[in-house]
Amino acid sequence: MSKVRIGIAGYGNLGRGVELAIRQNDDMELAGIFTRRDPSTVKPLTAGAKVYKLDDAKNMQDKIDVMIICGGSATDLPKQTPELAQYFNVIDSFDTHARIPEHFANVDKAAKDNGHLAFISLGWDPGLFSLNRLYAESILPNGKSYTFWGKGVSQGHSDAIRRVEGVKRGIQYTVPVEEAMDAVRSGSQPELTTRQKHKRECYVVAEPGADLAKIEESIKTMKNYFDEYDTTVNFISEEEFDAVHNKMPHGGFVMRSGLTGDGEKTHQMIEYSLKLESNPEFTASVLICFARALNRMKNEGATGCKTAFDVPPAYLSKLTAEELRAKML
Amino acid sequence: MSKVRIGIAGYGNLGRGVELAIRQNDDMELAGIFTRRDPSTVKPLTAGAKVYKLDDAKNMQDKIDVMIICGGSATDLPKQTPELAQYFNVIDSFDTHARIPEHFANVDKAAKDNGHLAFISLGWDPGLFSLNRLYAESILPNGKSYTFWGKGVSQGHSDAIRRVEGVKRGIQYTVPVEEAMDAVRSGSQPELTTRQKHKRECYVVAEPGADLAKIEESIKTMKNYFDEYDTTVNFISEEEFDAVHNKMPHGGFVMRSGLTGDGEKTHQMIEYSLKLESNPEFTASVLICFARALNRMKNEGATGCKTAFDVPPAYLSKLTAEELRAKML
Secondary structure, eight states: OEEEEEEEOOOOOOHHHHHHHHHOTTTTTEEEEESSSSSGGOOSSSSSOOOEEGGGGGGGGGOOSSSEEOTTTTTTHHHHHHHHTTSSSSSEEOOOOOOOOOHHHHHHHHHHHTTTTEEESSBBBBBHHHHHHHHHHHHOSSEEEEHHHHHHEHHHHHHHHHHHHTEEEEEEEEEEHHHHHHHTTTTTTOOOOOOHOOOOOOEEOOOOTOOOHHHHHHHHTTTTTTTTTTEEEEOHHHHHHHHOOOOEEEEEEEEEEEEEEETTTTEEEEEEEEEEEEEHHHHHHHHHHHHHHHHHHHHHOOOEEEEEGOOOGGOOOOSOHHHHHTTTT | OOOEEEEEEEEEEHHHHHHHHHOTTTTTTEEEEEEESSSOOOOOOTOOEEEEEEEGGGGGGOOEEEEEOOOOOTHHHHHHHHTTTTTEEEOOOOGGGGHHHHHHHHHHHHHHTTTOOOEEOOOTTTTTHHHHHHHHHOOOSEEEEEEESSSSSSSSHHHHHHSSTTTEEEEEEEEHHHHHHHHHTTOOOOOOOHHHHHHEEEEEEEEEEEHHHHHHHHHHTTTTTTTEEEEEEEEEOOOOOHHHSSSOEEEEEEEEEEEEETOOOOOOOOOEEEEOOOOHHHHHHHHHHHHHHHHHHHHTTTTTTGGGSSSSGGGGOOOHHHHHHHTTO
């Protein structure tokens, strides 16, 4: 059987994660890396991997089965995914929840007009967490759902810290509050405020001579980022920062607490959680297994835009339907 | 929109659970209960619900969209599901893992020959746990999967206790070993023996004058049921038995510990768990939401036998595709 030929558009942390995930799936191969940078400056992890200008991708339509678009959700993907869907079957990890309907419509039109298939908003949230919300809410219609994130690095909040005057280096961890999760697990279906659900832990390397009290105050009171949370700010040395805070862990919890039975008094609890040492590597692993599903659905004639909700789970696996029933059911 | 008309074949704990689950889903209605008993002896929980002889079901094909078969896996379902699939679209919860391929083939033939659609082996294991094994193994191909059950009542082990001489009442709880689960969560991918994964806790009401030491010994050394486990036997009064051990709680954990990245050194952990106060009510809730999916797939022309692996998750929800993308993705 011929391998699924994967193109990677955008070669940051996620793009490198996709490159590494391809190695773990022997039914996939890397067809090329596409970048907005000068291709000669990009050094792939894989010996012999070809790097091209992103603008030249459209000339390689016959060499790529699925293009995985690894740009950011703020400005890259809203433009790149509809554009590349004209030329390729595409997958992205668009994660601006509020703008998903608009993004879906744009990608759907581009893909349908050109006979391509597109999967958007894949990864773990949106993605696996969305799937778990859907399964759990469909099974337990009388109930309440909760999503907790962390412990993990929030890129947006880390960027916000680094914009504070006197901050040389900074990283922010979102931390779910154990007491809140235990309250949910008890079946009491609590109403939880923003502050009750998550804490924010910041690690900062200050510039020499900076006013630490002022930095701490600026962070803790920052609107939209920190003011609604209990935030701790820890000042550390640059050595410690480099040694301890050089990874991108993340994860979280999706829970549904529901009631069933006569009089709806029986507590039922569904919980899904991820504990990830590398957020981009895990997200890439999700994208790659959905690329397998996309390729199959495309071969069956599907076109337009789809999400994780539309993919029969069996399509994600390398195993045949018979093997899945015998080994995994 | 017309409601999905549900038939219930077999009115034990699971059948009653299905009846109660229908009440929570306003796009479903109970079309009839079918029993091997004398219908006049069956008292439904729902006012006005009709009870029929199971043998008469075949005369009601135009009144039922989905027949949910609530018999046992040992002897009922291998016979009932292929038989009823001749006349109806059917769902069952067949859970004898080793015999699934054979059951699938029988049901598939009966359903295809008669233009019906059948879903088998639904519930939580097989069912939701199977789905989680499939998603997790597809995403993390380099890894190890673990399933733990409990704390919950095992019907088979409870039956086995009750066959011991001198036992008046008996119930058995399967208990996952916390230390084993924590070892899995650490990412060390341990090899675990049967004894290391689960404990068995028994509660027994002895006949007056029975030899308690002999009962305990008979239980603990029982082949295939208890001899490979650390088992505790607690003798209690009939009053305590009735007050404390009158429920059917269950649950469990599906975990996958995987490695990603350059050199495959990055630990990634996926965990899914259920904590159920009533096993049959929860299983029934799963069956009912898959009945919705079955009805949709049948209306699109699908026939034959399928499992949870073949169902696009969106089909389980009452929400439209647009609503799902806007609210749940």
